[in-house]
Amino acid sequence: MSPRAHMVRLVAKRQEKLNPQQAAFVREYLVCGIGRTAAIAAGYSRRSADSIASDLLKLPKVQRALGKVTGKVMAEAESTAAEVVQELRRVAMSDPAELVDPATGCLRPLHEIPEHARRAIASFEVEELEGEEGARQGRLVKVKLWPKVQANEVLARKHKLLVERHEHELGGRTLTALLALAVGAAAPAAGGTGP
Numbered sequence: 001m002s003p004r005a006h007m008v009r010l011v012a013k014r015q016e017k018l019n020p021q022q023a024a025f026v027r028e029y030l031v032c033g034i035g036r037t038a039a040i041a042a043g044y045s046r047r048s049a050d051s052i053a054s055d056l057l058k059l060p061k062v063q064r065a066l067g068k069v070t071g072k073v074m075a076e077a078e079s080t081a082a083e084v085v086q087e088l089r090r091v092a093m094s095d096p097a098e099l100v101d102p103a104t105g106c107l108r109p110l111h112e113i114p115e116h117a118r119r120a121i122a123s124f125e126v127e128e129l130e131g132e133e134g135a136r137q138g139r140l141v142k143v144k145l146w147p148k149v150q151a152n153e154v155l156a157r158k159h160k161l162l163v164e165r166h167e168h169e170l171g172g173r174t175l176t177a178l179l180a181l182a183v184g185a186a187a188p189a190a191g192g193t194g195p
Contacts, residue, residue: 016061025056026065085158087119091151094120099143107141122146 018026021042028038035053044052056062098117101108110118122144131137156162173181 018061018065022056022059022062023065025053026062026069029053029057029066030069085155088151088155090116090119091146092148092155094145094148096145107143120145 021044024042025038025044028041029035032038032041035057036049039049039053039056040046094117099107099113099121101112113121125142125144127140127142128136129138129140153162
């Protein structure tokens with residue numbers, strides 16, 4: 001590589017990096033989302049903060065820096081949304097039979113319950129049962145699951161399987177009935193005989 005090409009490459013690389021004040025602007029802009037405020041917080045002049053912010057936001061290297069962070073945040077938000085849907089699916093499709101040992105009919109120890117089934121558990125309540133003279137007679141374990149109906153409803157709405165309909169009344173008649181009357185009244189006029 002020629003010395004001139006090497007210098008051009010070094011200058012281009014230096015131009016790719018944000019200077020400390022530009023980096024401070026990017027950090028502040030990510031916090032507040034307001035160019036003027038970010039420019040002032042980064043140490044630029046109050047008087048020219050608006051135009052400086054506008055110029056900085058047009059710089060490709062500033063746009064790339066903002067894009068990297070924004071892309072990471074969006075990716076995290078997408079994975080979080082996917083995780084929420086997965087949790088809803090676990091609750092909606094949970095089967096209480098997975099909590100019980102089929103051989104004994106008793107509740108399985110927590111570590112033996114499959115993870116997807118454990119995630120559908122809202123709470124445990126353990127009560128020690130005592131017999132005569134305070135002797136331990138047994139243990140009562142109550143397991144409460146998250147409501148399947150609500151999880152299914154949220155999933156159905158997400159997948160647009162549920163449509164809400166609202167009936168409005170006008171003079172004691174629904175709009176559907178009024179429209180039917182209007183269409184019925186308009187039909188003879190439209191199909192009537194002319195002079």
